[in-house]
Amino acid sequence: MKPLIRNFPPLVLVLALAALVFQGCAKPAAESGSKEAVTTPVEKPEAKSETLAKPAEPKAETAAAPDTTELWLPVSMSEVEEGWIALFDGRTLFGWEATSDADWKVEDGAIVVSSGEKGLLRTTSRFSNYELKAEVLLTEEANSGIFLHTVANPTNPTQDCYEFNLCDGHPEFKSGSLVGRAQPAEEVPVEGSWQQVEIRCEDGHVSAKIGDVTVLEEVQPESHVLKSGFIGLQFNTGGVKFRNIALKPLAEKSLFDGTNLDGWHEVPGSKATISVKDEQIAIEGGAGFLESDETFGNFVLQLSAKTLGDDVNSGVFFRSEKGTAKAPSNGYEMQVQYTRHDGDRTRPNDYQSGFGAGAIFRRQKARYINGDDNEWVYFTLIAEGPHIASWVNGLQVTDFTDERKPDPNPRKGLRTEPGHLILQGHDPGTDIRYADIRVQSLTE
Secondary structure, three states: OOOHHHHOOHHHHHHHHHHHHHHHOOOOOOOOOOOOOOOOOOOOOOOOOOOOOOOOOOOOOOOOOOOOOOOOOOOOHHHHHHOOEEOOOOOOOOOEEEOOOEOOEEEOOEEEEOOEOOEEEEEOOOEOOEEEEEEEEEOOOOEEEEEEEEOOOOOOOOOOOEEEEEOOOOOOOOOOOEOOOEOOOOOOOOEOOOEEEEEEEEOOEEEEEEOOEEEEEEEOOOOOOOOOEEEEEEEEEOOEEEEEEEEEEOOOEEOOOOOOOOOEEEOOOOOOEEEEEOOEEEEEOOOEEEEEEEEEOOEEEEEEEEEOOOOOOEEEEEEEOOOOOOOOOOOEEEEEOOOEHHHOOOOEOOOOOOOOOOOEOOOEOOOOOOOOOOOEEEEEEEEEOOEEEEEEOOEEEEEEEOOOOEOOOOOOOEOOOOEEEEEEEOOOOOEEEEEEEEEEEOOO
């Protein structure tokens, strides 16, 4: 039998071969996923020095990348001005770590979990006195909670933490209770719809609301009073979602009253002009350094800063040795500079490969430059043991643990001992204002 192809007319054969050629040369489909520039820090946080069980890795966010020329505001600027910071940025799990193998992930602006091992998703930073707010959504018969002042891996809620329960069907401690410690003043069901939860922890007392209902009022546990610790979101059973999680530090001490520089002194050899203008600390020119009389070890620092010019360079040093003319700023430095490549807030352009506002200078880059020159920008800095974290306009931008060998000079090694705060005028072009400087001591 003759080959079948010989039965085709020549023109048909040519067209068929042409079709095969064009099909074979078609461009492959574009890749469906792209790495989001802001879902991970520019520099991966170093491993924690605590002896803890290795946490499970939370699942990464898969949403498309946002516009990185815009500010990233997980809390409103009006809230930022009041001192609020976001614990959850709405896009990633930066600043959190899981204590078990559960399927923690981010979906539609919420932290979501529904299966896996029981455990917590907890903050990498510890907090003391604060107001906390979050929105929660539980499926039917779900069991969850918010752990306050918790240790890294709690096993006993009457000793290791305050467990604010979220479980309508719990046989002993309904939603709004502190497990093993206090019953809610009124039972408020939380299953099936988003609920606003507000909690206040101050000097061992706990108050809380679900929606408009006060469920705990100045509760003082009778034993194992806790005053600081991590914040944890619990997965026990069922499905749960959390969103709009924010915290405001309380019991802060003001370090500047807006009228004079009492409590501060210039470091010998400073060349900047340092004064009070319009209830703000003005630092013009440099190099110059204004140092606090007091020293601080474990603390939360909040302040606002405004540069008066483009590409102004300044910084806030902490845990610093006492400044001298030869060594004016031997401390850790939180960078205050907003220079970036082509407006891209993920690409700082302030020094060498770039660090960015909120960076722990020479230690960890800021993952996002969340402020601008000639605008008031709000900073929060937490230093507790070897762990340091910073927020700029409410967004956490660093999460750093110093694993170097101890040294009195933080430029050379780990320093956890108290040290001075120093406001920097970097160079003759510096023109910056500082205001609303306040600090909270992190209690044990």
